[in-house]
Amino acid sequence: MKHVVSIAGTDPSGGAGAAADCKTFCAHGCYAMNVITAVVSQNTQGVRGYMNVTPEMIASQIDAVFEDIEVDAVKIGMVSVPETIRIIAGKLRQYKPSFVVVDPVMVATSGHRLLAEEAEQTLKEELIPLADVLTPNIPEAEVLTGRHIDDFASMEQAAKDIAALGAKAVLVKGGHRVEDATDILYDGEGFHYFKGRRVESTSTHGTGCSLSSAIASNLANGMNLADAVAVAKQYVFDGISHAEPIGKGHGPIHHFYSLYRKAGM
Template sequence: MKHVLSIAGTDPSGGAGAAADCKTFCAHGCFALNVITAVVSQNTQGVRGYMDVTPDLIADQIDAVFEDIDVDAVKIGMVSVPETIRVIADKLKQYTPRVVVIDPVMVATSGHRLLVPEAEQTLRDILLPLADVLTPNIPEAEVLTGKEIHSLADMEAVGREIAAMGAKAVLVKGGHRVEDATDLLFDGTDVHYFKGQRVESTSTHGTGCSLSSAIASNLANGMKLSDAVAAAKHYVFTGIAHAEPIGKGHGPIHHFYELYKKAGLI
């Protein structure tokens, strides 16, 4: 069993952040580890507030994991302040995990910028170059590059530009596209398109967290990158299509649908 570490914020409603990460790791047959960067008060209707964990405690959590357990992959989510970003980057350089997947949580679904400009710059300069795979959605890719995205050609251009900043591979997620939900992967050499069927559903809470965590799990399990992305996209699509109605807003995906189906529970 592979060991996959989530470095992310909490979600007491269980659909996003560290909760979604750990459910996704387990759904892929991996042992879930987690380091908390922020305690977040949120539910299916939105974020109410959060408190950042101190850099020293984040560092201590990371040390506690790596000094005791072999880590096969790391997935990084919410990193809201420069101090958090710097300490995580330092620890990644210290422990050099084999796989690092970063989901740059920069823009809320509402369009609200989640990071102050200094934190955005720190993420771009210090953390992004440590990514084996970076998974921005379209608004986040626009923030990273300062370019607007209106087409697949634009997605490819910004994917290449972000890779030039240091990320080994960039998956520009197309969930904000009107025509379809096609994602684009630039692996440093080639471009891969992953066509996606749009599902009419309100169960989309934590989809970005779950997708990046599925990619990290698949890579830990030995899949090549393009296959890992394709399988992760299918996993999230299935989770949305078969989600249970939970909460009054945008509910979570069904992280364990395939396992429950095989077990005869559904």
């Protein structure tokens, strides 16, 4: 069993953040661990507020994991302030995990900003260069590049621009495109297209967290990058398609659909 750690914020409603990450790791047969960066008050209807964990406590959590358990991959989610980013980047340089997947969580689905504006440059300088894979959606890619993205050509250019910041590979997620849900992966040499069809569903809470966590799990389990992305995308699609109606807003995906199906449930 491979060991994967989430470095992210919480979600007491269980659909996003560290909760979604750990569910996804387990669904992929990995041992799940988590380091909490922020305590977030949120549910399916939106984010109410959050409180950042101190850099010292974040560092202590990371040390507690890496000094005791072998880590095969790291997934990073909510890192809201410069101090949080710097301490995580320092620990990544110290421990040098095999795979680092960064989901640049900037704005929640509800529109609540989760990355302070003053932290954007720190993210570019400190964390993006350490990413084996960066997984921005279109709005996040627009913030990172300062360019408007409205077609595949601009998605490709954005991926190349972000890779120029140091990321080994960039997956620009197309879920915000009106026509389809095609994602584009730039691996430093060329582009891979992952076509998808849009699912009319309100069960989309935590999809970005779950996708990046699935990619991290697949990489830890030995898949190459393109396969890791393709399988992760199918996992999220199935999770949305078979989600249970939970909450009064945008509910979570069904993280364990394939396991329930195999069990005849």
